[in-house]
Amino acid sequence: MATALRPSIEDVWNWLSHVPDPEIPVISVTDLGIIRDVAWDREALVVTVTPTYSGCPATAVINQDIERALKEKGIENVRLERRLSPAWTTDWISAEGREKLGNYGIAAPIDGTTAEGRLMERIAGLAGGAPLTVQCPRCNSGRTEKISQFGSTPCKASYRCRDCLEPFDYFKCI
């Protein structure tokens, strides 16, 4: 295959931005920030992906979806590589992705509030260890409460709004 006929890297990123996350289909794999690199290695297109959570069952499905989407665009030779470090963080979720999460009823992560930081502050009795104020994605009220550390997937916690009374998921900062 002549190099000139290869799709550009920009085109590949654009196509990947239409591959949905299998568990939260309103956001794409690029919104999630898990695509770390796209590059040609001779005839092969190498897509470097970082896992969200170690045990996330969606990881295998995401890889299949990426391969399928690129094959549909005529790229037969796709190689997926896993990159663990730097570890995925919700800071990499795009602004567009956060907006889509909110519209879908999932409160977006509040940056800078990882469990690690809050845990150490709480043990030391500092103010930063206080419970988070997560805004209700439906009515925007700040009067919400955590029901459980884990929601329908490991990446989310269960919350309840004390104003509109709706339960909702919060995408935890990690």
Place this chain on the structure above:
Amino acid sequence: MAQTIAIEAAVERSALFEFLLGMGDNTLVLGHRLSEWCGHSPALEEDIALANTALDLIGQTQLWLGLAGEVEGKGRNADDLAFLRDVREFRNLLLAERPNGDYGRTLMRQFLFDAWHYLALKGLRASSDPRIAAIAEKTSKEVAYHLERSRDLVIRLGDGTAESHARMKKALDELWSYTGEMFVNEAHDAALAAAGLAPEPESLEAEWNTLVAETLCAATLGKPQGGYMHRGGKRGLHTEHLGYVLAEMQFLQRAYPGASW
């Protein structure tokens, strides 16, 4: 000279393999224990939370045992190591294989383990082996959430009703003698520490004691003092409980070797 270096490298490789098995076996066995609650927890939210914690731990197992197989260099992958070894070849802490008991005991076991797990991973982020450092960086973020949750629940139940307090106190007394093993240096640990691969287990004890004492104090439970400590898991000497865990977990691969779907 070349021979000495080769022997040293072999010793270090076997020490590293043992260590990685320990990390992966802890997460595998405890992950399996937690999954036993699936569908049986006292509340739906708790059921989901424990299943998600189990999922994290099993995912972490794939990373640790995958690397163990790579270091061993005999072509065994994470599945081979999880499903095709017998009790004496497992290197997990005895605490991880303790039966679930009531919900309080499961949470107390989780808290005592999470506190150790979190500190161990924090130390491993500085490992001289970048593969270990990467897994520790990744998994410690997840484990911080496990610890946050188990710590909160130990405090709520310890400082809860008379019944919940009594159960948590009983759980603590039952499990305490399984915590000492976390900080016992085994023969291979000095070699690993010297190579900068992993901190010595005993170096984690002071910080663990501080963290656990703070939580148990907030939970109005008080920290037990000393006493006899069980050990042996890290050398493959397990309690009778691990065999039952493996019998269930490994049944399919033993009945239908090589089965996949």
